[in-house]
Amino acid sequence: MIQMYGVSKIYNSEIKALQGINLSIERGEFVCLVGPSGAGKTTMLRLITGFEKSTSGAIYVDGHDMNYISKREISLLRRKMGFVFQDFKLIKTKTVFENIAFVLKVIGVKEQEIKRRVADVLNLVELLNKSSSFPHQLSCGEQQRVAIARALVNNPVLLLADEPTGNLDLDIAKEIIYLLLQANERNTTVILATHNNHLATTLKKRIIYLDKGKIGS
Amino acid sequence: MIQMYGVSKIYNSEIKALQGINLSIERGEFVCLVGPSGAGKTTMLRLITGFEKSTSGAIYVDGHDMNYISKREISLLRRKMGFVFQDFKLIKTKTVFENIAFVLKVIGVKEQEIKRRVADVLNLVELLNKSSSFPHQLSCGEQQRVAIARALVNNPVLLLADEPTGNLDLDIAKEIIYLLLQANERNTTVILATHNNHLATTLKKRIIYLDKGKIGS
Amino acid sequence: MSLKYLIKEAMLNLKRGGIASFVTISIITISLFILGLFFILTTNVRAIIEDLSSKVAIVAYLDNGLNKEEIDRLKKEVSKIKEVKHVSYISKEIAMERFKKDLGEGFTDIVETLDTNPLPASIEVKIKGSSFTQEEKERFLHLVAKIKGLVGVKEVDYGKEMIDILTKITEGLSLVIYVIGFLFSIGAVFIVSNTIRLAILSKKEEIEIMRLVGATPGFISTPYLLEGALQGLIGGILSMGLLFIIYKLILNRLIFILTYQFIFLPFTLILGLVIGSIIVGLLGSLLSLHYYLRGG
């Protein structure tokens, strides 16, 4: 699913967020990306989404060379992915329902089915009652769950979750992790970035350690 | 320091974020506010800062009735407080240094001393090298630490920290908690809101449990 | 992406835009209002000049001793020329009366010492009013020559200086109005498109998020373009309404002072302004969206 060959990302020609990353993630894998604050986890996910280009090295996602992918292709690729951003990235002027529905509208799902699927996924994260709230009317944890719901709603082939439980209590966090595992069972490739080593180890899945932009152990 | 008598906060005349809260926090206390996502932790802190008014009931902060406080008084009161917001609330157009320095400029600290104190506090959260970065150039955990530095820089009488370690790895999280404890030892009243029951209990400080807007046990 | 979805989105964006939408539309309204006001001004200046032009007359002095039939035949002949609006006969006697009046009362005695009336009879020809462009002027001179060539006409006078001045004013004003009108229009286009651009600037984040979840630039843009067009439309209509109110309340009341009836903009110009506003609204959106969407 994802291959990286000697990937580096340097910001402002001095901040080495990633250095010489070699990595291969197979289709259907569940990978935990673990590292302390500032290790480069988010940066790596950004490169995979094509939101930023690498400074050097090659990245392939689902067969596409992310350095030479066209705008059209990148849009099509992203439609098969699901993202939980660390800062949620909800659209402020849209309600919870609209935020999640947007992902489905982009891929042309019918109005009726959109309603059903959004309701389903909101139910999973226990936010059905917040469907018509705007993001600023939600608690942080609630916003995070909306982000998770949005990532799950299109049954993505690849799911990138950046610290998806940072603002959630243990009970709900467990449920969210369970949702990710379930998705993985339906053959979704999952990358879970977290600073929580404990969480990663209990999952008993493949762990990639990142520190200061380098893969460690 | 803080007294609440029958405080309720109802959003949109139906969402009961807080209900009938009675509470007293003494000067110099260290209190953990624990509850699951959506329990009302952030709402309670917002009422204490005067950022929102309660729907009913009375709140006193440092002797001021928050329902009848003037704009001028509220500004003066806030200068004695420090906040770590859950969503950081850093000013996007200001650098890390400027964000922290602003708090000191407001209270009229001299240019020279501002430089020294901001450097000191950035050193505490290990971000001295990010001094001239803008918030969007930082990782989430780094932004959170800037927020913490800003809250500490004016040696506040009252420190409100809303989930201050949600985006931090265990090592740094411990250091941050240590900083809060240190501040408390210098007689700062600290309220730490967190969904992490484990963290709260290990601190061996007073814990207030919140659930669905009510104080539980 | 159905049209229904698009229009719904655009309306919703507009509504949720709150003050920003309101301010944007206000600025568009006022820009177009000012442009419209300028056009009203020029329309009326043109009307006044045309009015002046319509007062231009050709005086054809007649041969001495024409009889009534000959004069009538001549009048009829002149009336048949299509540029001619009105023909009137001025006898030798009337001409003398007028001459006396022109000279002032102090000199009537001098004139009265004359034993014959040396002034000729004449025909006064009013032409159909129109502004004196260079082209019109030539047509007019052609007409003068034609009347001069008629049997019984001895000499023709038409206020050469007046015609020259009118032509100069007409040509000069047209030029100035075109140049300044052009600059004004450019200015309005600039303000409207940039205001919409300013409004879209605040949508940077939301556009980025949409890109991140796989929406194509086209899919993202269309509702914003429509919103821009809608803002243009609303601004356009409001401005014309405001203009009409100002026209009715103020300009049209100046009539008492100016003894001139102000006219409003012609319908085609109103339509043009509103349609222009829509297009510029769309363009303003397109410009800023292009900026955000050209990246990955």
Add this chain to the structure above:
Amino acid sequence: MSLKYLIKEAMLNLKRGGIASFVTISIITISLFILGLFFILTTNVRAIIEDLSSKVAIVAYLDNGLNKEEIDRLKKEVSKIKEVKHVSYISKEIAMERFKKDLGEGFTDIVETLDTNPLPASIEVKIKGSSFTQEEKERFLHLVAKIKGLVGVKEVDYGKEMIDILTKITEGLSLVIYVIGFLFSIGAVFIVSNTIRLAILSKKEEIEIMRLVGATPGFISTPYLLEGALQGLIGGILSMGLLFIIYKLILNRLIFILTYQFIFLPFTLILGLVIGSIIVGLLGSLLSLHYYLRGG
């Protein structure tokens, strides 16, 4: 809060505003440019009318048989009146020449049959040019009466109709220019203040944060107010520069076509526009800040 800090903050905000600052200043520039253009137009229309007014002449017909000394004395006497610019004597002979010319060549024979020259000698008095307001007109009529009262002057002619028309045009145009100029200025104020308002709308979040850390409304506002004033200043200066360029490149070149020398805005008006722009920029900020800061 030192002045240094304030100015530094304002400049920094402006710089970091990026495209938004740029677009805001552009809109201000263009609004003032259009207003300035309108003022150039009116300034020049006024100048043209004044030019026309300066061509007004009073003709004083003289008594028959005045000798050279008497005429010279009269000329000198008239020259001394302060409104008078130029005096010239037209003898009976010159008057007859002009009369023949006016009548046209076809009638010279008729005039030549006259044995005496019935036309009087006259003095042509040009007055110092100024626009014909109602007030000016009265002063002018006073002058006419004064000349008429002089010994040796029989009759005075001054083109009553021309004066009436000039007065009407002057008064009417002044009114229209004041009304439309007022509306234009209001429009510019509105656009500038609202553009700045739109720019400040995007600062809502940052203002809220500042409030949260204990900054007073005054402390928060001052840099923004200064920024608004700065934007007004920059926009004002740029617009006047642009106006001057357009004036030099286009308007001033129309001279070849119009045989009229366009004039630029008077310095006081330029200064007024720039200062007005600063004030409006400040006001625009104040308005929107007030909105955000009135809450807790």
